[in-house]
Amino acid sequence: MSFLFQSLLTIGLPLVALPLVIHLINLRRHQRVNWAAMDFLLESQKRNKKWIMLRQLLLLMLRTTAIALVVLMLAGPILMSQWGSLLGSGVTHHVLLVDDSYSMSDRSQDTTGWDEAKGAVSQILEQATANPGTQKLTLLRFSVATDLSAGKEMEFASRSLDRGVIEEVNSYLESESVTETAVGPSEAFQAALALPEREPGESRILYVISDFRSRQWLDNNQTKQLLGQLRQEVADLQLVQCINQTHPNLAISKLEPEAGIRAAGVETWMELGVTNFSDKQAVAVPVAVTQDGQKLPAVEFDEIGPGQTVTRRFRVAFPDAGPHQVTAQLPGDALATDNSRYFACDVPNSFPLLVIDGSGAGDDAYYLRTALSPGGSAKPGWSPRVEPPSFLRNHDQLDNFAAIFLLDVPRLDETEVTALEDYVRAGGGVALFLGPDVQPSFYNERLYRDGTGLIPVELDVPTQLLSVGDEETPDVSVEDHPVFRIFAGQRNSFLSVARVNFYYAISGLGESPEQIRVLARLRNDAPFVVEKQLGKGHVVVQLCKLSPEPTSLGVWSNWCVNPVFPVFANELAGYLTSARRDFDTQEVGSQLSFTLPEAEYKPEVMVRVPRSGQEEVINLSARAESGNYLVDAGLSKVSGVWQFELSPLQQEADRKLVAVNVDSVEGDLNQLDRDKLATQLEAIDYQYSLASQLTAADEQLAGFRLGDTLLALLLAALVAEQWLAYRASYHGRVKGVSR
Known part of the structure; x- marks a missing residue:
């Protein structure tokens, strides 16, 4: 027997002793009084004492029984046996929450967690139909729970259970496979709490059929809390575990460019991360890599410690502009779903850069443009556009550029400062190269603004770097940063021949030093290149003139004619543009939608769904919205590279690739065993079983509510108590006396 509201027993059952306490208190209120006629009464009491005591004892028992019946009736008792059909109502509603996240594909010998779950569902339904009374069924998969808020209906909701429904459920589950989602039990519990209230006379049994992974249950x-709320709503809670041991598992957790994609023909560094979800070290792990279907050299991981994620870098170069994809694949293990990861991008021929040259001679832009786009057979992937400072008045055009360079610009107006700050905060990158035409007072008042503005430092005056007589000490030393990483730690590099004569000294740093970093220093430890993060973007300031041409002070440096500078300029452009060289990678379960200009495309779109056995093709008709077509392919249910074949108006067919990956954290197969689960769910009353050990002999799968029976017994007890109280009183009616 179980109870709907078991906590009421703890509170109510002690009240059963209340009549006895009252009786004992009344006995203490009696006082002994000597009275001559008492002798006759005492003699009568001796003759009738046993009968009087028996009536008082029966009266006390009836009163305590009445209180106990009230408490039991409010607690909602459920009798879990066939005897209950003689005493209570027999409408039993079986609510099955079935975990179908991809960790349920965990394989052990010749079975998987999902196979065990399907067998458990079938066994539960067989047991339920063998019990008398009306049986009902609600089946809810974890992956569907998240869709209920969007109006999707459950496959089986409050269905009367019979042989036909059992066959329908078995056929349905057999046709379904484990999803690639990482949905947890919380979403399913919330959906179960939102089910319609119980009908009169109905008892519910909740089954949670899952693998009970530690990351979703531990602490x-x-x-x-949600499971505790559900326990108060149901007659019984059954936890069915489908996996009885933890298997080691590796997962690819990262596959993306180190600093955004590069243009066609330019090498891109990719980062590949593998996570070891086990308590043992993994050694000699090869990861196969393909680019547009062509095999690349495998990436080797010498060792990956328990619970660690190790990242390796490898290079790819997309030969031409357009959509491209990269796939990484681990060898087979307990879980196949997280062994693959995908990357897709649309590679342009080049990225546009805006160069604003404010120097008097206009010579700074020549050296920067030559470094970024030297011409000939070189393909750096940049398209620098040189403009005067007045171009910044075209504020609406700034977003068309991947990065902006300001070269010795004297000053800006207020709207231009605001436009640049908005550009950076939205993810853009700005580089400033200072020079003799710069007005330090303006930079400090409007661009520095006590550390809250665009630049990271407060400028002092141009200062000469004095010689210390040590020819072995280079003028410039660099930090380990993406812009200078290629030079860090190198001996006898071209950095040693870089010469700096003049630079801007600084008076102070910004108010948020954690967002400011010195990337390069001079030999006197003064900052040479400083970076600041502002919003989602970055600002990099070089405190020295770019051009080596003579000025009124003399030649500032030979930095831009040093062989280091073209590498620095390209790495700087790559760093500043990384946020605007984005790629489209999503997670399973996300909404696959994007917009197309209505003036350039037709609304017809064909979608090729990946990894669907035979290739699945979906034809869509995009919806027009505010001059754009909204292409919406719904929720992504499978991982892989989704192909959208577009129909441009003026050119050949075009494609858009979207990489969809699983949540690698679901690959953590560490689970809670029976004892750990009991510790975690302390104070929650439930029954536990392994799916592999669930048999037809198991009970507690159907129940009968005894509320009506207890109410009838309570009424009978109250009537008997009143009759016996009247008979046991000393105030009976005297014959012949009228009132």
Whole structure:
């Protein structure tokens, strides 16, 4: 027997002793009084004492029984046996929450967690139909729980259970496979709490059929709280575990460019991360890599420690502009779903850069443009556009550029300063090269603004770097940063021949030094290149003139004619533009949608769904919205590279690739065993079983509510108590006396 509101027993059952306490208190209120006629009464009491005591004892028992019946009736008892059909109502509603996240594909010998779950569902339904009374079924998969808020209906909701429904459920689950989602129990519990209220006379049994992974259950207060609320709503809670041991598992957790994609023909560094979800070290792990279907050299991981994620870098070069894809694949293990990861991008011929040259002679832009786009057979992937400072008045055009360079610009107006700050905060990158035409007072008042503005430092005056007589000490030393990483740690590099004569000294740093970093220093430890993060973007300031041409002070440096400078300029452009060289990678379960200009495309779109056995093709008709077509392919249910074949108006067919990956954290197969689960769910009453050990002999799968029976017994007890109280009183009616 179980109870709907078991906590009421703890509170109510002690009240059963209340009549006895009252009786004992009344006995203490009696006082002994000597009275001559008492002798006759005492003699009568001796003759009738046993009968009087028996009536008082029966009266006390009836009163305590009445209180106990009230408490039991409010607690909602459920009798889990066939005897209950003689005493209570027999409408039993079986609510099955079935975990179909991809960790349920965990394989053990010749079975998987999903196979065990399907067998458990079938066994539960067989047991339920063998019990008398009306049986009902609600089946809810974890992956569907997240869609219920969007109006999607459950596959089986409050269905009367019979042989036909059992066959329908078995056929349905057999046709379904484990999803690639990482949905947890909390979403399913919230959906179960939102089910319609119980009908009169209905008892519910909740089954949670899952693998009970540690990351979703251990120290998860939300899961425990939701399950506790559900326990108060059901007659019985059954936890069915489908996996009985933890298997080691590796997962690819990262595949993306180190600093955004590069243009066609330019090498891109990719980062590949592998996570070891086990307590043992993994050694000699090869990862196969393909680019547009062509095999690349495998990436080797010598060792990956327990619970660690190790990242390796490899290079790719997309030969031409357009959509491209990269795939990484681990060898097979307990879980196949997280062994693959995908990357897709649309590679342009080049990225546009805006160069604003404010120097008097206009010579700074020549050296920067030559370094970024030297011409000939070289393909750096940049298209620098040189403009005067007045171009910044075209504020609406700034977003068309991947990065902006300001070269010795004297000053800007207020709207231009605001436009640049908005550009950076939205993810853009700005580089400033200072020079003799710069007005330090303006830079400090409007661009520095006590550390809250665009630049990271407060400028002092141009200062000469004095010689210390040590020819072995280079003028410039660099930090380990993406802009200078290629030079860090190198001996006898071209950095040693870089010469700096003049630079801007600084008076102070910004108010948020954690967002400011010195990337290069001079030999006197003065900052030479400084970076600041502002919003989502970055600002890099070189405190020295770019051009080596003579000025009124003399030649500032030979930095831009040093062989180091073209590498520095390209790395700087790559760093500043990384946020604007984005790529489209999403997670399973996300909405696959994007817009197309209505003036350039037709609304017809064909979608090729990846990894669907035989290739699945979906034909869409995009919806027009505010001059654009909204292409919406719904929720991504499978991982892989989705191909959208577009129909441009003026050119040949075009494609858009979207990489969809699983949440690699679901690959953590560490689970809670029976004892750990009991510790985690302390104070929650439930029954536990392994799916592999669930048999037809198991009970507690159907129940009968005894509320009506207890109410009838309570009424009978109250009537008997009143009759016996009247008979046991000393105030009976005297014959012949009228009132």
